[in-house]
Amino acid sequence: MTRISVNVDGTTYEDDVEPRLLLAHYLRDRLGLTGTPIGCDTSNCGACTVDLDGATVKSCSVLAVQTDGCAVTTIQGLAQDGEWTALQRAFHEQHGLQCGYCTPGMIMAARDLLRENPHPGPDEVRQALEGNLCRCTGYQNIVRAVLAASGHQDPEAASASGHQVGEEVSA
Amino acid sequence: MTDQAVAPEVGRRRLRKEDARLITGQTNWTDNIQVAGLLHLAILRSPMAHARITRVDVSPALERPGVLAAFSGADLTEGLGSLPCAWPVTEDIVLPDHPPIAVDEVRYAGDPVAVVVARDRYAAADALEAIEVDYDPLPPVLDLETALAPDAPLVHSDKGTNRCYTWPLATGESFEAVRDRAEVVLKRRYHQQRLIPNAMEPRAVVVTPLAASGEYTVYSATQIPHILRVMLAVVTGVPEHKLRVIAPDVGGGFGSKLQVYGEEALALAVARKLGRPVKWTESRSEGALATHHGRGMIQDVELAATREGRLLGLKVGLLADMGAYLMLVTPGIPILGAFMYPAIYKMDAYEFHCTGVFTTRTPTDAYRGAGRPEATFAIERIMDELAAELGLDPVELRRRNWIRHEEFPYTTIAGLTYDSGNYEAATDKALALFGYDDLRAEQRERNRRGDPVRLGIGVSTYTEMCGLAPSRVLRDLRYAAGGWEAASIRMLPTGKVEVVTGTSPHGQGHETCWSQIAADVLGVPFEDVEVVHGDTRAAPQGMDTYGSRSLAVGGEAVHRAARTVVEKARKVAAHLLEASERDLEFTGGVFSVKGSPEARRTIQEIAFEAFTNHDLPDGVEPTINAEHVVDPENFSYPHGTHLCAVEVDTETGRTRIRSYVCVDDVGRTVNPMIVEGQVHGGLAQGIAQALYEEAVYDDDGNLVTGTLADYLVPSAADLPDFVTDRTETPASSNALGVKGVGEAGTIASTPAVVNAVVDALRPLGVHDVRMPCTPERVWRAVKEASA
Ligand code: FES
Ligand code: FES
Numbered sequence: 001m002t003r004i005s006v007n008v009d010g011t012t013y014e015d016d017v018e019p020r021l022l023l024a025h026y027l028r029d030r031l032g033l034t035g036t037p038i039g040c041d042t043s044n045c046g047a048c049t050v051d052l053d054g055a056t057v058k059s060c061s062v063l064a065v066q067t068d069g070c071a072v073t074t075i076q077g078l079a080q081d082g083e084w085t086a087l088q089r090a091f092h093e094q095h096g097l098q099c100g101y102c103t104p105g106m107i108m109a110a111r112d113l114l115r116e117n118p119h120p121g122p123d124e125v126r127q128a129l130e131g132n133l134c135r136c137t138g139y140q141n142i143v144r145a146v147l148a149a150s151g152h153q154d155p156e157a158a159s160a161s162g163h164q165v166g167e168e169v170s171a
Numbered sequence: 172m173t174d175q176a177v178a179p180e181v182g183r184r185r186l187r188k189e190d191a192r193l194i195t196g197q198t199n200w201t202d203n204i205q206v207a208g209l210l211h212l213a214i215l216r217s218p219m220a221h222a223r224i225t226r227v228d229v230s231p232a233l234e235r236p237g238v239l240a241a242f243s244g245a246d247l248t249e250g251l252g253s254l255p256c257a258w259p260v261t262e263d264i265v266l267p268d269h270p271p272i273a274v275d276e277v278r279y280a281g282d283p284v285a286v287v288v289a290r291d292r293y294a295a296a297d298a299l300e301a302i303e304v305d306y307d308p309l310p311p312v313l314d315l316e317t318a319l320a321p322d323a324p325l326v327h328s329d330k331g332t333n334r335c336y337t338w339p340l341a342t343g344e345s346f347e348a349v350r351d352r353a354e355v356v357l358k359r360r361y362h363q364q365r366l367i368p369n370a371m372e373p374r375a376v377v378v379t380p381l382a383a384s385g386e387y388t389v390y391s392a393t394q395i396p397h398i399l400r401v402m403l404a405v406v407t408g409v410p411e412h413k414l415r416v417i418a419p420d421v422g423g424g425f426g427s428k429l430q431v432y433g434e435e436a437l438a439l440a441v442a443r444k445l446g447r448p449v450k451w452t453e454s455r456s457e458g459a460l461a462t463h464h465g466r467g468m469i470q471d472v473e474l475a476a477t478r479e480g481r482l483l484g485l486k487v488g489l490l491a492d493m494g495a496y497l498m499l500v501t502p503g504i505p506i507l508g509a510f511m512y513p514a515i516y517k518m519d520a521y522e523f524h525c526t527g528v529f530t531t532r533t534p535t536d537a538y539r540g541a542g543r544p545e546a547t548f549a550i551e552r553i554m555d556e557l558a559a560e561l562g563l564d565p566v567e568l569r570r571r572n573w574i575r576h577e578e579f580p581y582t583t584i585a586g587l588t589y590d591s592g593n594y595e596a597a598t599d600k601a602l603a604l605f606g607y608d609d610l611r612a613e614q615r616e617r618n619r620r621g622d623p624v625r626l627g628i629g630v631s632t633y634t635e636m637c638g639l640a641p642s643r644v645l646r647d648l649r650y651a652a653g654g655w656e657a658a659s660i661r662m663l664p665t666g667k668v669e670v671v672t673g674t675s676p677h678g679q680g681h682e683t684c685w686s687q688i689a690a691d692v693l694g695v696p697f698e699d700v701e702v703v704h705g706d707t708r709a710a711p712q713g714m715d716t717y718g719s720r721s722l723a724v725g726g727e728a729v730h731r732a733a734r735t736v737v738e739k740a741r742k743v744a745a746h747l748l749e750a751s752e753r754d755l756e757f758t759g760g761v762f763s764v765k766g767s768p769e770a771r772r773t774i775q776e777i778a779f780e781a782f783t784n785h786d787l788p789d790g791v792e793p794t795i796n797a798e799h800v801v802d803p804e805n806f807s808y809p810h811g812t813h814l815c816a817v818e819v820d821t822e823t824g825r826t827r828i829r830s831y832v833c834v835d836d837v838g839r840t841v842n843p844m845i846v847e848g849q850v851h852g853g854l855a856q857g858i859a860q861a862l863y864e865e866a867v868y869d870d871d872g873n874l875v876t877g878t879l880a881d882y883l884v885p886s887a888a889d890l891p892d893f894v895t896d897r898t899e900t901p902a903s904s905n906a907l908g909v910k911g912v913g914e915a916g917t918i919a920s921t922p923a924v925v926n927a928v929v930d931a932l933r934p935l936g937v938h939d940v941r942m943p944c945t946p947e948r949v950w951r952a953v954k955e956a957s958a
Contacts, residue, residue: 018293020293021293025292025293028202028203029205029291029292032205033196034196034198034200034202034203035195035196035197035198036196037198037200037202037371037372037422038202038373039371039372039373039422039455040454040455040878040879041454041455041456041878042455042456042878042879042880044878044879044880045371045455045879047371074196075194075195075196076195076196076197078195079195084194084195088194088195091190091194092186092187092190092191092194093186095186095187095844095845095847095848097190097193097194098423098678098679098680098848098849098852099193099370099371099372099420099421099422099423099677099678100189100190100192100193100194100198100420100422100678101200101370101371101372101422101423102371103193103194104196107194122892125887126886126887126888127887127888129886129887129888130886130887130888131886132886132887133371133879133884133886134371134887135369135370135371135423135425135852135855135856135884136371136423136678136848136852137848137851137852137855138848138850138851138852138853138854138855138890138893138916139851139855139886139887139890140851140890140892140893141847141848141851142887143887143892159892160892160894
């Protein structure tokens with residue numbers, strides 16, 4: 001057991017954890033912060049994406065002990081005083097989710113993109129979300145949501161303009 | 172009349188009620204559930220496709236820290252019956268025993284062999300490694316054709332055959348006769364590769380026992396809480412009234428959670444044994460092995476036609492991979508497809524023949540369209556081959572054969588009566604949006620230049636069979652359940668409304684759409700409606716969500732229940748207003764007397780009156796609640812036209828989707844935003860089948876695409892921006908006029924994409940590419956054609 005002190009969504013927790021405990025399980029099972037879901041065991045799906053000291057990480061590929069002294073932000077820490085962020089609103093308004101399982105990770109990954117590139121084009125959005133899988137939406141409305149949150153007046157037209165599948169953005 | 176189906180809420184782009192909790196992470200996934208004393212269940216699975224179990228020793232696991240119990244299959248047989256197959260499609264079908272956990276033989280890699288229960292999930296997973304199992308390998312059965320040979324090794328040796336069933340259908344003239352007079356006869360073989368559903372939420376189940384009363388609450392990431400309750404009672408012997416099944420928020424299903432899984436029965440059995448709450452959550456790679464797969468068919472298709480391109484007859488021979496066991500509806504999936512091969516076309520003869528085959532692979536069952544995408548693929552691919560053979564434009568060939576809009580209702584050669592549709596309108600709209608003629612001109616130009624990057628154009632016109640299903644039809648197909656759906660409306664004393672539905676959504680937006688329907692009929696604000704679902708106590712009756720049945724059957728039940736509420740309220744209103752019922756108008760939630768609009772009562776006031784029971788007319792019971800159970804009178808038949816343009820690099824084999832246009836007719840639209848979203852999601856899956864996804868097994872029967880790292884679920888970067896549009900031909904089989912949309916995108920897109928790929932390569936002599944059309948397969952097809 002190792003003692004860690006970590007701030008999650010504004011609250012500091014002191015805990016003894018097994019060295020092998022994944023951050024995703026620490027958040028979910030120990031802290032009861034179940035807003036961050038787990039979708040895979042190979043770090044491919046992105047459902048578990050959180051913010052760790054300003055960097056976006058997949059919480060299933062970080063150990064809880066590594067977060068000692070760090071600040072973690074999950075989807076549950078985004079809305080302040082019940083006010084959704086622009087991204088959360090945009091996902092709602094653009095129908096960027098269906099079952100919603102991928103949504104926390106999508107929003108956290110999109111948040112990271114907009115921090116680094118406040119006005120991305122559709123291809124940049126698609127590229128940035130490559131590590132986040134969604135099985136319901138076909139991604140189109142997710143892309144529109146991110147474009148809308150970044151201030152595109154007409155995300156529908158923006159997402160349709162010039163996106164070339166399999167060009168520079170493909171895996 | 173109070174039929175307000177076209178009133179403001181229905182047809183409106185309403186933002187979803189569901190989103191608030193999903194966007195803020197306040198969800199209720201099954202794996203989120205924590206209860207005092209919860210134990211974690213982990214399952215040891217067979218590493219081999221086929222073997223005899225000679226020894227299982229779980230005792231070393233018991234010495235591991237945190238472990239409370241461990242059981243072999245033999246330890247759990249008592250009180251645990253065979254998992255159900257509810258669709259024995261023929262009288263003489265082979266129905267093997269399907270224990271939730273293997274006892275003496277494993278039949279696919281992933282078959283459960285032993286379980287461990289521990290204080291946390293890490294301890295449980297660790298302890299699995301300590302269990303000792305000895306296997307005596309048996310030969311795997313992997314090839315659908317050789318599996319039927321007399322000397323083939325057997326998946327179920329006690330059955331003496333790998334043939335599960337044969338199911339024939341022949342209608343119209345004899346196929347032999349029309350083949351004789353046909354001027355063109357084409358014969359093709361198509362492969363429907365196995366797909367792994369990969370709903371983003373892995374399956375999970377939590378069982379909490381209440382020892383004092385012998386009750387159990389089962390939380391499951393399931394599409395079918397009601398059916399699961401019945402079936403768990405049958406499998407475990409826990410009486411049905413002592414079982415409550417709850418499907419909390421469910422993170423996608425696509426058919427893979429339309430199932431009664433062994434793990435659900437095991438969790439219940441272990442919770443019963445230990446008297447403690449138990450949770451099992453699958454990992455993604457466990458899910459790849461143990462959650463049922465989709466597709467898995469070989470289709471031999473023969474099409475007979477005249478030189479003018481008039482279809483005369485169709486013959487389909489199908490080998491369908493059942494996998495190792497029959498799950499809930501496994502044998503029925505190809506049968507659903509049987510009715511859809513003739514699609515939207517007129518012809519004189521149709522012959523279908525299906526053989527279900529056992530293999531030592533993960534069982535197959537319903538997946539995204541369930542039989543209908545496979546059928547649509549085969550007919551739409553061979554239609555393109557016929558067009559090429561006859562030198563006709565593929566759209567023109569379809570025009571010459573489809574049912575014209577003035578011919579509806581039309582009974583197809585397969586015996587289905589299509590109520591309404593307009594293939595011409597949808598196709599014309601799609602062609603215009605797509606810029607068909609310009610793209611064809613560009614294609615000719617590129618072919619003339621010998622451009623190494625070829626342009627291909629694929630079309631697919633389709634219809635599907637939704638609104639599953641009239642119970643009598645299900646009886647005729649030997650499906651062991653009804654096709655009805657239930658809804659009730661509870662008008663609360665304060666005028667707020669609870670809509671209770673028997674459907675059980677997992678991303679489809681029922682809470683929003685059902686609110687729209689009820690708000691319209693009752694004339695109450697959308698915000699005043701709450702939809703209750705997915706809990707057999709709160710919503711006691713239902714047949715759940717699958718096969719695009721929710722809106723056409725479940726939404727219709729809500730609609731009718733709401734109308735009954737209005738009729739009950741009308742009686743009360745007439746009494747209070749001292750008017751005759753006939754003289755009352757009802758609009759916007761207000762009853763008023765014709766000609767004297769100041770005499771009025773709102774439906775909320777009447778709900779309160781019905782609650783107090785102070786002044787109700789004689790013979791009217793308190794409350795104006797209503798319940799309706801609807802059995803559909805017919806299926807509904809959405810249809811549409813999908814067009815895809817691809818660029819195929821003949822030097823690298825790489826396919827790039829240049830544009831994708833679809834026009835779908837899903838009947839009347841309740842929420843266009845949700846319809847569009849559902850189409851997008853379906854397109855993603857259909858395109859993925861065409862280009863990316865496949866469950867691959869090695870020669871020993873091991874799944875080699877068992878994680879998301881190997882199995883190519885497309886990301887945002889792999890898919891295009893879609894152009895979607897609609898035509899609206901209302902269904903006549905329900906009062907709402909709705910048809911269903913969940914699978915349209917999946918069904919239509921796979922053939923559209925593959926037709927486009929083949930169209931690009933046809934000038935080089937390529938006539939087919941097997942799915943998924945990976946760069947390697949495309950490149951090889953080009954090389955072989957030019958060799
Ligand atoms: S759960 Fe972390 S990437 Fe899938
Ligand atoms: S909304 Fe269901 S996985 Fe993305």
